[in-house]
Amino acid sequence: MENYYLPLIGGLLIGTAVSLMLYLTGRVAGVSGIIYGAAANPKKGDTAWRWYFISGMFVGGLILMVLKPESFSGGLPTQDWTLIVAGLLVGFGTVLGSGCTSGHGVCGTSRLSIRSMLATLTFILAGVLAVFLFRKLGVFL
Amino acid sequence: MRNKISAFAVGVLFAIGLGISGMTRPEKVFGFLDVFGSWDASLIFVMLGAVIVHFIAFRFIARRKSPLFSLQWHLPTKKEITAPLIAGSFIFGVGWALAGYCPGPALVSLASFQIRPIIFFVSMILGMFLFRLLDRRFRIQR
Numbered sequence: 014m015e016n017y018y019l020p021l022i023g024g025l026l027i028g029t030a031v032s033l034m035l036y037l038t039g040r041v042a043g044v045s046g047i048i049y050g051a052a053a054n055p056k057k058g059d060t061a062w063r064w065y066f067i068s069g070m071f072v073g074g075l076i077l078m079v080l081k082p083e084s085f086s087g088g089l090p091t092q093d094w095t096l097i098v099a100g101l102l103v104g105f106g107t108v109l110g111s112g113c114t115s116g117h118g119v120c121g122t123s124r125l126s127i128r129s130m131l132a133t134l135t136f137i138l139a140g141v142l143a144v145f146l147f148r149k150l151g152v153f154l
Numbered sequence: 155m156r157n158k159i160s161a162f163a164v165g166v167l168f169a170i171g172l173g174i175s176g177m178t179r180p181e182k183v184f185g186f187l188d189v190f191g192s193w194d195a196s197l198i199f200v201m202l203g204a205v206i207v208h209f210i211a212f213r214f215i216a217r218r219k220s221p222l223f224s225l226q227w228h229l230p231t232k233k234e235i236t237a238p239l240i241a242g243s244f245i246f247g248v249g250w251a252l253a254g255y256c257p258g259p260a261l262v263s264l265a266s267f268q269i270r271p272i273i274f275f276v277s278m279i280l281g282m283f284l285f286r287l288l289d290r291r292f293r294i295q296r
Binding site: 016017018019020021022024025026027028030031032033034035037038040042045048049052053054061062063065067070073075076081084085086087088089091095096098099100101102103104105106107108109114115117118119121122123124126127131133135136137139140141142143144145147152153 | 156157158159160161162163164165166167168169170171172173174175176177178179180181184187188189190191194196197198199200201202203204205206207208209211212215218220221222223224226227228229230232233234235238239240241242243244245246247248249250251252253254255256257258260261262263264265266268270271273274275276277278279280281282283284285286294296
């Protein structure tokens, strides 16, 4: 049962966080877009709030390290090159697709945005397909 | 300043939610996507919990004329279903499966100072720069 209530509690917290973001700042808490606009494509006058959000997430990570270090397992047992390829795909794909799990999956889906629901369906199906194929190809050790 | 402090506080709460939910553990994500293997459906509850809260909260927030600490809303307005939307989401899904990290959990995991999330995160930023390069050249209509 613990298997299900922690994901649910975590999800409720995430929902509360993105709702507060919208209520207080009027913005979507989409992590890929926030990082893109802060680090890779900064626009004058539109970066400070992004860095505050990013710093907050990092500090949240530090709090987890103190209170619940088992939150971090360190990664899948794959060869190192797969991490680099995966990172490139996630960085490129999320910006090309205008969002990731937070922006499309949580924020957009909750607003009943058709674009976000289609994007979410697409990345989950692609992920399921990819796990199936990668396993056949022996990518995972 | 108040909206910056808000963004910071939201970031902290968001990160703790991700940690508690299991999203910062790539093997959980892998298990969730492993539908044809030993499927671990528990992460469905992360999305369920988050969407239920935000779906309800959004109805109330949308009635306001403006957010508390900003003069106007900054919500996406695009409606068209475009090829980049679908192609990008597909590419993201493949990368997500390969490492078990999406952008939020990868950022939070930097705080663990483990090498694998750091390699992933740096590569992710490079992938974003790659997009920007292509965008400068081809003006991609997302």
